[in-house]
Amino acid sequence: DQQVKQNSPSLSVQEGRISILNCDYTNSMFDYFLWYKKYPAEGPTFLISISSIKDKNEDGRFTVFLNKSAKHLSLHIVPSQPGDSAVYFCTGETSGSRLTFGEGTQLTVNP
């Protein structure tokens, strides 16, 4: 049972444009959703989160939107920079700080 799903394995955008990464989930018990960013040969690093009672959270160039009725969230990066090229994981958090990860989306930002 894939509780968190990222349907796009890869995404390529031009520098300066918007990157939109999508995520769908099935578990209504998630309290928080988090996005992690991962560079090759490194561990994932926390990027941004959103509470299940919110519909938007913004942090600089990064904004996460949550649509609970559709069980869908998205991460917007504006403007995209070459240093944003990485794998992005969508995760859902349940009580006890347990994270459930999606499969990841490889973002490539072309100069």
Place this chain on the structure above:
Amino acid sequence: DAGITQSPRHKVTETGTPVTLRCHQTENHRYMYWYRQDPGHGLRLIHYSYGVKDTDKGEVSDGYSVSRSKTEDFLLTLESATSSQTSVYFCAISTIRSYEQYFGPGTRLTVT
């Protein structure tokens, strides 16, 4: 950066041999986790610990055991390694008050 180290960083071993991976933290965080990362699966939780000697299973715990005798160390053991356990293993830590987890650099394990 959160003070998390993993050892070894790379290991090649043969099928049937025991393997132990170590996660060490300097943050005194209560929660520690072991994940494996495989193509098409993201990261999957193997085991986690919510205190010294307190551990529980994750979604892919078969074939793995863990121990935590000190706050700073969390060991993952493959009693008899199989080729299906070839993967990249990540350790993570978190505090009791935060859902955010901090990850170590990973251990690449190859079972031949």
